[in-house]
Amino acid sequence: MLLIKHARIMSGSGPAIDRGSVLVEGERVAAVGVSIPEPPGAVVLDAAGCTITPGLIDAHAHAGIWEEGFGREGVDVNESTDPVTPHLRALDAINPEDTGLGRALEGGVTAIWCAPGSSNIIGGQGVAMRTYGSSVDEMVLRHPCGVKAALGENPKRSYGSRQKSPATRMASAAILRETLVKAARYLEKQQGDKAPDRDLGMEALGRVLMRQEYLRVHAHRVDDILTALRLAREFNIRIVIEHATEAHKIADLLAREEVPVIIGPTLGIRGKVETRERSFATPGVCARAGVQVAIMTDHPIIPLQFLAICAGLAWAAGLPEEDALAAVTINPARILGIDQDFGSLEVGKVADLAIFGGHPFEPRTPVEATVVAGRVVYCREGGLLSC
Amino acid sequence: MLAIINAKVATPAGDFSRHVVLVENGKILEVGDIRVPAGAAVLDSHDGYLVPGLVDIHTQVGLREEGLGAEGMDHNEATAAATPQLRAIDGINPEDLAFADALAAGVTTVACAPGSGNVLGGQGVVLRTAGQAIDDMIIGPWGMKAALGEEPKSGRPGQSPATRMATAAVLREQLAKAREYENKRGDEKPPDRHLGYEALLPVLNREVPLWVQANRADDILTALRLAREFQVRLVILQAAEAHRVADRLREAGAACVLGPLSGFRYRVEQRGLDPAAPARLLEAGVPVALSTGHPATGIGALPVMAGLAIRFGLSEAEALKCVTLYPAQMASLQHRVGSIAPGLDANLVLLRGRPFYLHSTPNMVMIEGKIAYGQCQADPPLA
Numbered sequence: 001m002l003l004i005k006h007a008r009i010m011s012g013s014g015p016a017i018d019r020g021s022v023l024v025e026g027e028r029v030a031a032v033g034v035s036i037p038e039p040p041g042a043v044v045l046d047a048a049g050c051t052i053t054p055g056l057i058d059a060h061a062h063a064g065i066w067e068e069g070f071g072r073e074g075v076d077v078n079e080s081t082d083p084v085t086p087h088l089r090a091l092d093a094i095n096p097e098d099t100g101l102g103r104a105l106e107g108g109v110t111a112i113w114c115a116p117g118s119s120n121i122i123g124g125q126g127v128a129m130r131t132y133g134s135s136v137d138e139m140v141l142r143h144p145c146g147v148k149a150a151l152g153e154n155p156k157r158s159y160g161s162r163q164k165s166p167a168t169r170m171a172s173a174a175i176l177r178e179t180l181v182k183a184a185r186y187l188e189k190q191q192g193d194k195a196p197d198r199d200l201g202m203e204a205l206g207r208v209l210m211r212q213e214y215l216r217v218h219a220h221r222v223d224d225i226l227t228a229l230r231l232a233r234e235f236n237i238r239i240v241i242e243h244a245t246e247a248h249k250i251a252d253l254l255a256r257e258e259v260p261v262i263i264g265p266t267l268g269i270r271g272k273v274e275t276r277e278r279s280f281a282t283p284g285v286c287a288r289a290g291v292q293v294a295i296m297t298d299h300p301i302i303p304l305q306f307l308a309i310c311a312g313l314a315w316a317a318g319l320p321e322e323d324a325l326a327a328v329t330i331n332p333a334r335i336l337g338i339d340q341d342f343g344s345l346e347v348g349k350v351a352d353l354a355i356f357g358g359h360p361f362e363p364r365t366p367v368e369a370t371v372v373a374g375r376v377v378y379c380r381e382g383g384l385l386s387c
Numbered sequence: 388m389l390a391i392i393n394a395k396v397a398t399p400a401g402d403f404s405r406h407v408v409l410v411e412n413g414k415i416l417e418v419g420d421i422r423v424p425a426g427a428a429v430l431d432s433h434d435g436y437l438v439p440g441l442v443d444i445h446t447q448v449g450l451r452e453e454g455l456g457a458e459g460m461d462h463n464e465a466t467a468a469a470t471p472q473l474r475a476i477d478g479i480n481p482e483d484l485a486f487a488d489a490l491a492a493g494v495t496t497v498a499c500a501p502g503s504g505n506v507l508g509g510q511g512v513v514l515r516t517a518g519q520a521i522d523d524m525i526i527g528p529w530g531m532k533a534a535l536g537e538e539p540k541s542g543r544p545g546q547s548p549a550t551r552m553a554t555a556a557v558l559r560e561q562l563a564k565a566r567e568y569e570n571k572r573g574d575e576k577p578p579d580r581h582l583g584y585e586a587l588l589p590v591l592n593r594e595v596p597l598w599v600q601a602n603r604a605d606d607i608l609t610a611l612r613l614a615r616e617f618q619v620r621l622v623i624l625q626a627a628e629a630h631r632v633a634d635r636l637r638e639a640g641a642a643c644v645l646g647p648l649s650g651f652r653y654r655v656e657q658r659g660l661d662p663a664a665p666a667r668l669l670e671a672g673v674p675v676a677l678s679t680g681h682p683a684t685g686i687g688a689l690p691v692m693a694g695l696a697i698r699f700g701l702s703e704a705e706a707l708k709c710v711t712l713y714p715a716q717m718a719s720l721q722h723r724v725g726s727i728a729p730g731l732d733a734n735l736v737l738l739r740g741r742p743f744y745l746h747s748t749p750n751m752v753m754i755e756g757k758i759a760y761g762q763c764q765a766d767p768p769l770a
Binding site: 271 | 455456484649650652654657681684685697698699746
């Protein structure tokens with residue numbers, strides 16, 4: 001048993017506790033409260049001056065399939081040979097030894113959605129996974145998890161520049177629509193008397209059409225977001241808007257249609273025309289309108305370990321503190337379908353937590369320790385905790 | 388005359404003192420526990436923190452424009468290995484969105500220089516971040532941009548340099564030829580004008596530094612070798628592994644511009660990047676400036692870089708100097724920008740709280756005595 005005491009607790013479930021304790025038993029949270037009696041034999045961490053949050057979750061990253069420090073050799077993120085590759089699985093390209101994953105723990109990030117890139121209209125299947133571990137199969141939290149799609153500049157630059165389709169937004173939407181029609185037909189046949197030949201890509205899209213999985217659509221500009229919404233209505237599928245740079249312009253609509261947004265990466269520059277309107281105020285506007293908001297690093301664009309700062313910059317631009325925390329904990333957990341076990345510090349949930357040496361969102365605040373499934377997997381050298 | 392009152396003013400010692408700052412004709416006239424002179428307009432800072440305008444001494448603000456995609460890219464003339472004749476000022480658009488970001492973050496001075504695709508990229512410039520025309524924004528020359536390591540050898544397939552050997556050879560040859568050019572200029576029959584060699588003369592005469600992008604320790608040592616050979620002033624850019632050769636950098640009198648500390652290690656040569664490097668280099672006696680490396684991260688994130696440096700071991704006072712005084716000294720502009728002292732440009736930033744916290748954003752940014760950002764209004768003098 002592990003008792004962490006004297007810390008400020010931002011559990012993500014109810015108001016913050018100024019000075020409280022978290023008790024961990026095995027892999028799970030056993031108690032959270034102002035005063036928890038010390039069980040005999042428990043390992044005790046005095047975390048005075050620290051703040052405990054749930055382990056942070058980044059709902060959109062490419063760690064492990066875009067490895068740091070390897071140049072070209074470390075990039076396995078975009079199979080730009082065919083704009084439609086729903087059969088691909090990020091899982092098959094993830095190197096658990098990517099040092100970017102290890103550094104994520106130094107930033108309190110314990111889980112991510114790792115997905116293919118955005119050069120294809122349909123890039124493939126993502127995976128919800130831990131950042132800690134040595135075998136990717138043991139790091140999986142949910143697989144398959146979501147199918148990645150992309151609209152806007154990236155696919156048309158990737159293919160249009162080689163005189164291939166899509167070269168326009170019209171073709172991008174047409175390819176997505178056509179593929180979903182084909183998948184619907186495949187699904188019909190599957191449910192008929194004579195099963196079709198197996199098509200692994202169509203099977204992946206079948207789960208989207210049956211509303212078991214989100215279609216995770218990369219879209220920055222309002223017109224691209226609207227195209228995604230149009231397709232979602234047409235096929236009665238559940239979608240998430242990824243990046244969502246201009247979401248603040250149609251926040252009410254997104255709230256009404258109950259479409260979550262994952263906003264970012266916002267710390268970098270506006271490299272593209274479609275990111276021209278990028279602002280840290282967008283998460284606040286969307287949250288106020290009732291949209292479910294998550295914040296992404298899009299690792300490697302911003303390294304995972306700085307996810308808390310990204311939430312902080314949105315906080316400084318008007319997103320309330322509790323919404324900023326939700327944007328990197330419970331909301332991504334819900335989008336990934338792992339919220340029954342992750343995303344908040346509640347009795348019975350898996351004990352993934354981050355212990356910060358100050359306010360969790362301030363750039364100057366170090367992570368003192370990171371706990372995954374009840375085990376301290378990172379402890380800052382020379383830090384506040386002796387663990 | 389303008390008197391800024393009720394401010395906690397950053398002192399050269401690195402702490403904050405309640406001082407009055409007098410501004411006249413765009414310059415700081417006086418700082419201290421002084422009476423507001425009769426006839427001075429008064430700006431009440433309401434207990435805010437007054438810091439020098441921040442300085443980012445290595446960026447491509449205006450040169451690699453935001454929000455325009457490929458059309459906004461004027462930072463790498465990737466057509467030759469050495470292009471010392473190029474001048475950043477000919478490619479900078481003052482309407483780049485990044486200038487407004489800079490002001491909103493309290494960055495009043497940026498150096499803008501060509502990219503690192505070429506061994507010799509061209510001449511940089513130090514600018515104030517407010518202005519309509521580039522010619523009116525110039526504070527002074529920056530120096531010459533050079534690059535070693537992966538970038539110059541990988542940008543133009545099939546052409547030299549393709550190895551680190553050739554990269555060093557190109558740089559050495561350019562410097563040697565420039566010196567020869569200078570020597571021959573006094574001859575009876577002087578050589579034809581060569582704008583590239585002319586641009587290298589201020590470097591050879593130690594008027595401006597050679598700013599060399601070098602990440603791996605071996606590349607940094609190559610830069611030191613060349614600097615010794617030609618007796619030039621040296622600043623290392625990016626400098627991922629500088630802390631491994633800190634003693635040699637100190638002995639050579641070289642400085643380092645580090646950043647962005649939030650950057651991803653895209654290239655093999657960036658593996659050694661250590662966010663604790665600023666603290667370690669300063670401890671070893673090597674001057675350090677923190678930078679966004681814009682567009683590596685946005686210029687608006689310069690205060691975040693300082694916050695990160697604090698997280699990784701730097702004191703708050705040193706972090707402030709790494710984005711004000713030290714970069715100013717690297718460009719020999721400490722008599723103009725980088726601190727709050729009499730005689731310097733009145734580049735002042737009034738913050739809502741202690742520097743480098745997320746909510747400590749500027750209320751007011753002043754450049755050379757004029758309010759360039761914010762709502763603050765000075766009260767007219769009492770009748």
